[in-house]
Amino acid sequence: MGLDIRLPIGGLFIALGLLLTLYGILGESNIYQRSLGVNVNLGWGVVLLAFGLIMATMARWGKAGRASKDAARPVPSPLSSGRPNQEDTH
């Protein structure tokens, strides 16, 4: 539908990852007894940040791929779209 879903996913997890990572580094350090001594904020925050970056990058590659495919393709004929339902515009 136009908006690549990977972009908002990437955005959300970059934001959450940053929040948790920074809190893990800069926040109080004596709150981790309940998590068995592990600084889960930092650890998991980094994982989420990485996930968000991967998603956002995949979205960018997808857009670049689509853009170059559009540029390389000759003017499409209305009969050759191959999709079952082309009545809507995007």
Place this chain on the structure above:
Amino acid sequence: MNLTWIDWIIMLVYFAFVLGIGFLLKRRVKTSTDFFLAGRAIPAWVCGLAFISANLGAQEVIGMAASGAKYGIATSHFYWIGAIPAMVFVGIFMMPFYYGSRARSVPEYLRLRFDEKTRGLNAISFATMTVFSSGISMYAMARLIQTLHILDGPFQRMSIPREWIFHASIIFSAGIVLGYIFLGGLSSAIYNEVLQFFLIVAGFLPLVWLGLKNVGGWHGLTQTLPAGYTHSWVGMASPHTNRLGVEWFGLVMGLGFVLSFGYWCTDFLVVQRAMAADSMSAARRTPLIAAIPKMFFPFLVILPGLIAIALPNSATQTPVASTATSIAQPVESSGTGIIPPKMDASTGLPKVDNDGNVVLDYDLAIPNMLLHYFPTGILGLGLTALLASFMSGMAGNVTAFNTVWTYDIYQSYIRPNASDEHYLMMGRLATVFGIALSIVAAYAATRFNNIMDMLQLVFAFVNAPLFATFLLGMFWKRATGHGAFLGLISGTMAAALHHGLTLPSGAISGIKGGWLGAVVHQYPSEMAQNFWTAIWAWSTCFVVTIVISLLTKPRDEKELVGLVYSLTDRPSEEHLSWYQRPVVLGAIVIAMSVLLNLVFW
């Protein structure tokens, strides 16, 4: 519960994204197909994740953990038997008819295949059920917010009375869901469901990791818990040798066949996500793609329940005392693990069942696990994941409702032949009053505390026969509309009759059964009774549909092309690479789930 500013920020960031997606998608919604079917332009993987996320309401997250604490790993049957086979079946065999018929909803398929009255029956019962489901999600979320004292702190600081927390939660959840669905329709719902899926994984994976580390892994659990908890098939020969209280036949036929196929193959809430796919093969792959994470969800939602009950009993470690009252009380250690007893609100003492055992409040397994292991920061993430799962359940119901209302009730019976813009407007309006009705249902749940049980019953009565109707409709060209209609009605009545004449052992006549006066049969457990009710309902519908169909005139075969298996070309798979072929994917999924069953035998 002490939430600090970081927890609140995390929650707010999430809700900002949720609404932001709605706003971004608004301008792409121009036709009713855009609003109700996401323009049929969604890629398979997105549909697949939305498919399972729409189904993954909080009742599942909380309920499965509760069942995990109560029954152990046998709860996985709800996934590996009670979901995977049906998902594979609907993807490979049924999607060609749903998608190929161009039906815009499940009731519409029924009209195309059978007749108007069958569609009407299904549309009206489904629309009613979605409104109630949505209302119950809203109610459950508000109660949880109340019980966990999430909003107590801020409300106190703002000098707002605590009694308003419930109302504020209802308004807030209604407002958010209304916002993003009104703006972006099904696309918005689907995008948010995918977001919610990842968020739920993000919130619960660290919980499982910490919990397993704490109890010594799966091995530690097998050491600490009785054997019945850590085996899913051992003891299934008889209802008396396993914790579920049901034998394998009732389990496989009742849950694995009737209930599971009845839900996954006919419930428009999930089927709608597959109908939004951008091609036939994408539509067929949607349930198969969804089956893969679904298979592994037991590790995410059931394990926390097992861990919760395996932890050592300790009064100081139970942060939340009771769902019956909203005041945290210091708990005597009559709970097990970190699961507290259910408190009797009138006596202030733990509830005790007929055998004298303390009744545990298993629903508090996941919330207590979150509070037990998560420090502030990641706690905000865990809570957001929980709230997100409530809202994805609500949103799924609302989108299903507004589509069925607009196309199957409004367009069919109230105002046919209006312009597309009119139906688009109607869809938005239906979203508003659908949510309003859900709010009414949520408040009804506060008045009648048996309403949730009653609704579960009614859903089961209505859903159980459905699969028989669809099975015959899609695979037997001789099935007629009269047969389908009478089959559905008789199936539902059979379910009610069976429930009214039987009782699970230890229960009193009433909401649990036996309300028709005599108790003809006693079942070892409630689950057994449910599964057998389903089996009876399905069988009745199946037989009645066949008999009545043979006695009534069938439609012309030309009209049924594309709607019935024997009259439709098989979708071709040659042009797809091997991993895109539905049959190959289906086989892989089944093989993996058989493997999982064997590992946890």
